[in-house]
Amino acid sequence: MRKVKRDSSPTKTDLAVLEALPDEDIDTSDIPEGTDWSDAVRGKFYRPVKKAISLRVDADIIAWFRSQEGRYQSRMNAALREYMRRHQDGDMGQV
Numbered sequence: 001m002r003k004v005k006r007d008s009s010p011t012k013t014d015l016a017v018l019e020a021l022p023d024e025d026i027d028t029s030d031i032p033e034g035t036d037w038s039d040a041v042r043g044k045f046y047r048p049v050k051k052a053i054s055l056r057v058d059a060d061i062i063a064w065f066r067s068q069e070g071r072y073q074s075r076m077n078a079a080l081r082e083y084m085r086r087h088q089d090g091d092m093g094q095v
Helices: 012-020 059-067 074-086
Strands: none
Touching: 012 059
């Protein structure tokens, strides 16, 4: 039987030992401090799960979204998400 070479990734024991160390005992001198977040982009790698559905929408609404520049389905999704966020707390007030 052939022996499998073990990788160098940390074991659960190694991680537990590191986790138990107080912050002041951890040497981070070889890591440059990153404080410039000017080029940071929020949600760059986040991709929500999409689900295809069949939805009946008034023709004038579809026409308006299609007449705008860009991807009309993505903009419709954004509009629905905004509506959802405004009404998440159960306040169905004025639309």
